[in-house]
Amino acid sequence: MTAERFHISIPDAVLDDLRERLVRTRFTTASDASSWTAGVDPDYLRGLVAYWADGFDWRGAEAHLNTYPNFRAEVGGSQVHFVHMRGKGPAAGPAPLPLVLSHGWPSTFVEMLRITELLTDPAAHGGDPADAFDVVIPSLPGFAFSAPPPGRFTRRGVAEAWHELMTEVLGYPRYGAQGGDIGGGVTQWIGALFPDQVTGVLVTSAVIPADFAENPATPEEQKFLDAMDAYDREDGGYSEIMRTRPDTVAAALTDSPAGLLAWIVDKYRDWSDCGGDVATRWDRDTLLTVATLYWATESIGTSFRQYYDYPLNRPRPPVAVPGAVTLSNEPAYRGMPRSLAERVFPDLRQLRTPERGGHFMAHEEPEQLARDLRDFFRPLRG
Template sequence: MTTSTQIRPFAAAVPDADIADLKDRLGRTRWPDPETVRDWSQGVRLDNAKSLIQHWLHDYDWRRFETTLNQYPQYLTEIDGLDIHFIHVTSPNPDAMPLILTHGWPSSIVDFMKLIGPLTDPVAHGGRIEDSFDVVIPSLPGFGFSGKPAETGWNVERIAAAWTELMRRLGYTRWAAHGGDWGSVVTTTLGAMPPDGLVGIHLNTPYAFPADIPQALSPEEQHAVDTLALYGGPLGGSNHLQGTKPETPGFALADSPAGQAAWIYEKFQSKTDNQGLAEDAIALDDILDTISLYWFTNTAASSARIYWENRTATMAGPKLTLPVAVTVFPRDIPLLPRTWIEDTYTDLIHYAEAPRGGHFAALEQPEILVDELRAGLRSLRS
């Protein structure tokens, strides 16, 4: 490889001064006035935000997460002029299937940390050796430890092309892909290409709305339309802002860790299978691992631009002919019916409805998602 295409080892190492600066800023948080409603309809409630920030300030340990992350082999490699950070863990099984896992927003590589062991070494986690995977977990451009684009043009097609090059660079000639949220958009784009070597995909966020919504709808189809309206309406404020003016909130989020925390916390609260709070569905430290990664890498603005770069995208995904596996989680937003999924993916090799879980399936229900990846992609093994 040339110098620019070398795969270089990487380890996370946030300076002590950055951690001290975070704690100083958290301790000096200037709070807004409380909401004037009794629910979350105006956004994060003040009392809940204060509780989250107090835990971040006094009880959360970034070094714990950093140590856990650095147990896994991580790398940087330049693709299309940008450094891409990724985790790459190979299975002890030489016949393992290579699988690239793509996160969304406001997610990160944190989503998949609890999947690595069960996917790469299933025997050690109660599974079968024939369900082994090699896993590749990249950070999207502008997210986490990946480079931040200094030019426009990093849309999902360009990301999918970069992922194809990454898998080629790692020596894989036959591989599968999985994603949720924006990761599902990238994975769907891979499926529409599709590149040589991609044998099939798994999605937990299927983009399968019809281009033209029929007038006569089943109850499940009507629910999909209703949840899409919720997704783009009351829950869509951050998406709209990031798709139109991503730099503007970036100033506030880069300067205020409390603001960055609330920006992400609200998404976890509104789109998870919870009893009223995000931490019902996702452990508080897992939430703060994600928030801290955005804070320490100062990627609020650069990650938000994925919405701007793809602002013409719709929920009507392309029809795919390669093998597709889908797992629907009941509290996902929007929630699509099987009829539209079957119509969009003509080679639907696996369909399942999980018993619980929401939009952030990997964080909420890692055990279920592991089982679904095993089952969904099993028929594609050589």
């Protein structure tokens, strides 16, 4: 199996059609006088749509994405897109450690790009070249330029595909893994399934054990789990429709770029550590780069597959390799007891709660996460 270089090039006809749709957008009226209370603020959306139509430079964004080494390869029975950045280690010393980074929803590989140079060339950022990584950033199946999986979307299935990518396509005998959200689940499965070839794993989302049957939750753990369930009930409308009627909402979002943008930006605001102002974490060009990727690849519907197929996920065994957690500062995850992480990671080496950086940690706090990755993997490299 071999990887082929991939050049991102969206046809002019797709971009022309996108602009025509944007300028004809019909906007809704706010349901509540308080901005953002009932979802995306219509006035904010109006301004962002206007900029998407007549200010945003996709060709410039596309050229920037193509400065990264993009590839595609057949993995797990379908085409997978990934970025592969070689590390710059010491002239006379161990080779950089391979590291696969896995994003979540409603994200893309773009989330991980800010951290790549910090990881591949630490010396250029005041670090030790011995801490360098070879970084691999795959697009999840059905996201952007990765084809949907040939069967059902499960975290275990993606973990098996990523292992095939790292060991068979790229030829790495050992590697580490990091991820959050969906990617965090995939990362935990990687550590559980392949302990002989995985150096360690670090996740940034709440770590919840698969089974409490033999060892019931403690009062402290149950309090956290109850609070998490309460938050999910308040925030979970998006996931309920994607879990039960994904094709219905996808029909609307695949036809309306403004609707697609609203669906995505709602979560970028809610889940980022932005204090209600999405601009403090995401500039407009980055938001619209992500939205254009979803639009041009018509992948918003296929990105819902992991929600529809979620009941097919089976309980994950404990992660046998060394584990680490850098806990994101999302409301649902604050105050997670260390004992929950220890249930998942019997060999928990590092737990950090920085109280900054949300759902999209690699983009929001790249320096912080890069430091945590270096610290965690440093003693494991030998």
